[in-house]
Amino acid sequence: MAASDQNDDSQDTGNMPDLGDAIDIVTFGQILEMDDSEEDREFSKSIVFGFFEQAEETFESMDTALEEKNLDELYKLGHFLKGSSATLGLTKVKDSCEKIQRYGKKENEDGTPEPDEALCLRRITDTLATVKTEYSEVEKILKKFFDSA
Amino acid sequence: MLEDPAYSEVVRWGDQGDSFVVLENEKFTKSILPKHFKHSNFASFVRQLNKYDFHKVRHNEENGHSPYGASAWEFKHPEFRADRKDNLDNIRRKAPAPRKAQNAEDQYGVANSQVVAIGETLAATQQQVQQLQESYYEILNANKIFVDEIMHLQKLVKAQNQVHNELLNHLNKVEQERKDSRNSNHSTPAFNSNSSNLLSDGSESPLELRRARDILNSLTVEHHADRDLNRMSVAYHHTGGSPESAGSSAMMGPPGTGGVAPFLHDPLNDMRHLVYPVGQTIGIDPFAPEHMNNIPYNRPGQENAIGPGSDFHAAPMPSHSSPGAPLSGGGSPWGSKKPIVLLVEDDRTCSRIGSKFLNQYDCGVEVARDGLEAVNKVNAKQHAYDLIFMDIVMPQLDGVSATAMIREVHPNTPIIAMTSNINQQDLEMYFHWGMRDVLAKPFTKEGMIGKLRKHLVNFLRNPPPEAMMDPIYPNGGPAQPPTPGPYLNQGMGMAPLSATSSGPVAKFDTTPVQSPATSSSWHSPSQLPHASPTISHDQGAYLAAGSGSQMVLTPGGTQRPQYASAMIPHMGGPQKIPEGMQRHDGPPGKRQRLYGPQER
Structure with missing residues (x-):
């Protein structure tokens, strides 16, 4: 508990830990910088764990919305989680959320309109599965990071 | 009332029918005064009686005892008799309407x-x-x-x-x-x-x-x-x-x-001297709380960011080059007053991080979780926010609608969209509905602070010199009043002032906001329809102000009563605010306040 960066992977970016390519260290780093103390990481920890709750709630809502074939709701949920994951620098989660947002808006990945709702729903189903995996990966990494910090 | 037997223990006609007697002072004060006179102040009642030429009958000449008891008050008026109700009209006060x-x-x-x-x-x-x-x-x-x-x-x-x-x-x-x-x-x-x-x-x-x-x-x-x-x-x-x-x-x-x-x-x-006709300053009732909080002119910080002149709007841009300037030496980047920022964001992660950034940059931060809450907060707080960061996609009320609503009341508060949707079409819509700028999401600390510094130049303790140069120079010197007068006047004056006169600033925090009223004289006098008794508008506000002794300031001095009397003729002050200012006005209902005192 004494040293600030006892994380195993923390050799490259100064005292910034390497958290893998799922997490953008520059973005995440600026949240870590907000901590008053690197020892307890009170602020960033509460932010990240708050995000965990938020993400899990959102995934549940997404499941429900998917069952209800509510594309508009999925668009909103995708957008919502995109925002917070982007702010934390969780690149992969963010990218998948962006896809869900687009599909929910009846768009293709490149933003062109996609009138086939069934296709959009199918895509969302796939992407939702992906994003959940991506999420649990970063969750693991981050929990490990904060547990060791 | 005097004839009512229910009150006979408290108040009744005197024995001779030429006076009335208050037998029980306390009961009279507590029950009768509130009922008939809408107050419960016996002394005031007596004062009123005196004004109507009623006088207390004294009984202490010989026996020292009133026939009605020691604590009784007997009042007499030559025309006031139980049997002469027709005489009541002769009981008058010198002043006109008794009730008033x-x-x-x-x-x-x-x-x-x-x-x-x-x-x-x-x-x-x-x-x-x-x-x-x-x-x-x-x-x-x-x-x-x-x-x-x-x-x-x-x-x-x-x-x-x-x-x-x-x-x-x-x-x-x-x-x-x-x-x-x-x-x-x-x-x-x-x-x-x-x-x-x-x-x-x-x-x-x-x-x-x-x-x-x-x-x-x-x-x-x-x-x-x-x-x-x-x-x-x-x-x-x-x-x-x-x-x-x-x-x-x-x-x-x-x-x-x-x-x-x-x-x-x-x-x-x-x-x-010419530019500050005191009469116009006086035209504002500094006491109306709504006024304090809802001055139709805008705060310097906001003015600066959104000045009408295009050159002025462009002026603060250079400051953007040093956006994330750190808190050098741990001091606050702001001058005497730190800005209050409203952060509207439904995502609590973003919201918390955003507030943390702002907090660390020594801003006052308030948070709203959706557009509706933001609008309510703005309405409740009137002019309190110096800048608003507004998310776009939010439940209840989206950021664009919220901005449009806030714009109706606060045309000049810088509202900055926070969004990841930054294609040209979206941007145009944001600006159309009153957004001043866009902060791309996910935002960084530098980005956020850059926007702060850009739109709150006048709050900065050390404003970037470029920002000060540009707006002034195009106006070709003081001899020619710059068209966006109030903006410049405030924009430039603020920073030095806050330090020079820390006393008054601290005490009268909102007073600087009033100065646009006075700078209104910079505009064409023909726009000032209201002829004030002391200001000859033929010669324009400049001359008028210079000619009078209105500039004389005696804080706490003997002139005070004159301010009061001067207020009435000058109450039309707000009317003199030229178009340029009225444009930033709140809804008509709020302006009404300003006229109110004149009609009193």
Whole structure:
């Protein structure tokens, strides 16, 4: 508990830990910088764990919305989680959320309109599965990071 | 009432029917006064009676006992008789309507204290306004001088360049000479003397040297700006700044009182008297709380960010180049007043991080979780927010709609969209509905602070010099009032003022906001329809203000009562606010407040 960066992977970016390519260290780093103390990481920890709750709630809502074939709701949920994951620098989660947002808006990945709702729903189903995996990966990494910090 | 038997124990006619008696003072005060006179102040009741020429009947001449008991009060009026109701009309007060008089009586106490406070507030306001004005002219002057000086220096540098070129050419020739002289077998010392001869008598290169000298001579060394600059630097030296740093200290730092002094006798400075007709300042009722919080003009910070003139709008841009300037030395980046920012964001992760960034940059932060909450908060707090960061996609009410709603009341608060949807079409929509800027999501600390600094230039303790230069200079000096007068006036005056007069600023926090009312005189007088008794509008506000002694400020002095009396004729002040200001007005209902006192 004494040293600030006892994380195993923390050799490259100064005292910034390497958290893998799922997490953008520059973005995440600026949240870590907000901590008053690197020892307890009170602020960033509460932010990240708050995000965990938020993400899990959102995934549940997404499941429900998917069952209800509510594309508009999925668009909103995708957008919502995109925002917070982007702010934390969780690149992969963010990218998948962006896809869900687009599909929910009846768009293709490149933003062109996609009138086939069934296709959009199918895509969302796939992407939702992906994003959940991506999420649990970063969750693991981050929990490990904060547990060791 | 006097005949009512239910009250006979408390109040009734006197035995002779020519007076009435209050038998039980306390009961009378508690039950009858509230019922019939809407108050419960016996002393006041007695005072009123006296005003109507009722007098207390004294019984202590002989026996010292009243026939009605020791605590009874008997009142008599020559026309007041139980059997002569027709005489009641003869019982009159000198003042007109009795009931109104009663109210007025009650209000006197409150009004008096208000008058005193109003007087003080105004005195302070006016002082502040004057200081603002002085600072503004000083800076305006300084800027002019600086620009002149810079242009002059540029010329000099150009000339020097030419001279250098000529000299180089010449030296090349000398070099050539040297080679020649070596070839002709001169010794080295001999060459030295030789070459110096060449230089001194110029026999070999008179052309270039003369040209160089001509160029130098063609420049007037005594540039007219130098004098002013000198004077300024001397003045700044007084205040502790070194002459060398005069320029930067004038721009960056708050000039001390000494800094203001050099221009006190400047002919330009007389303008400040002309520009501040006190009557118009008085036109504002500083007591109405709505007014305090909902002044139709906008705060300097907001003004600056969204000035109407395009050049002014563009002016703060350069500050963007130093967006994330860290808190140097741990001090606050803001001047005397730190901005209050509203962060509207439904995502609590973003919201918390955003507030943390803002907090660390020493801003006051409030958070709303959706557009509806934001609108409610803004409405509840009136003018309290200096800047709003607004998410776009939110439940209940989206950011664009919220912005449009806030715009109706606060046309000038900088509202900055926070969004990841930044295609051209979206941006156009955001701006169309009143967004001032866009902060791309995910936002960074630098990005956020950059926007803060850009839109709250006047809150900065050390505003970027570019931002101060540009807006002033295009106006061509103080002799010609700049069109966006109030903006400039405030924008420029704020920073130095806040430091110069920390006293009044701290106490009358909102007073600076009132100054636009006075700067309204900068606009064409023809726009001022309301003829004030003391201001001749034919001559324009400038002359009018200069001609009167209205500028005299005696804070807490004997003039106070005059403020009060002056208020009534001047109450039309807000009417004089020209279009430029009214545009930023709140809904009509709020303006009504300003007119209110006039009708009283």
